[in-house]
Amino acid sequence: MAARVDHLVTSGQFSLDGGSWDVDNNVWIVGDDREAVVIDAAHDADAIAEAVGERxxxxxxxxxxxxxxxxxxxxxADRTGAPILLHPDDLPLWRQTHPDRSPDGELHEGQAIAVAGAVLTVLHTPGHAPGAVCLHCPDLDTVFSGDTLFQGGPGATGRSFSHFPTIIESIRERLLTLPPETVVRTGHGDSTTVGAEAPHLQEWVDRGH
Structure with a gap:
């Protein structure tokens, strides 16, 4: 059975540097009818567990x-027994939210996560956060970009732990080198493609987005 991508939008708050903002997050579920991987468990464990179902x-x-x-x-994780995986460079951010619970495993550059016959390859793409990663899945012609790349530009770099030149380098070297037809499934908002975003890199640099 071929892997597929299921999509869920959950709502809550983003909090950092003493401020909070209402946000809608994309939760991506990659798998088939038997097994799945969740990318970004945002805000609503019940809704995500329901979307995963019996898998x-x-x-x-x-x-x-x-x-x-x-x-x-x-x-x-408590409901499903699934391990939580995070790049170690983002442990300081993780601990701001979960000081008493560590992730179960680490993500690292080039790591392969297999599910339902598909493989997600970890791309370390710092800039929005030190341990930010994207997940490239050629089997599904897609990359899950988190908050590194959106429709219309890079993720925000105006807060702690972020750096604009670094995110531009990550996008240029890790994402825009993917096939242009690759669908970019983002952490917030609408999806896009590598081909749609690639021509605008210099514009983002010029305006220091």
Missing amino acids: KLRAIVCTHGHNDHIDAAPAL
Whole structure:
């Protein structure tokens, strides 16, 4: 049975540097009718668990450690037994939200996560956060970009632990080198493609987005 991508939108708050903002997050579920991986367990463990259903949850993958992408991860892990995976460079962010619960495993550059016959390859793409990662799945012609790349530009870099030149380098070297037809499934908002975003890199640099 071929792997597919299921999509859920959950709502909550993003909090950092003393401020909080209402946000809608994309939760991506990759798998088939038997097993799945969740990318970014945001806000609502019950809704995510319902979307996973009776499938075996193999992993809860965190694209980065901002609270709005990880706040429901421990509850979902407790319900399903799935391990939480995070790049170690984002542990300081993780601990702001979950000081008493560590992730179960690490993500690292080139790591392969297999589910339902598909393979997700970890791309370390720092900038929005030090341990930000994207997950490239050639089998599904897609990359899950977290908050590194959106429709219309890079993720925000105006807060702690972020750096604009670094995110531009990550996008240029890790994402825009993917096939142009690759669908970019983002952490918030609408999906796009590598081909649609690639021509605008210099514009983003010029305006220091």
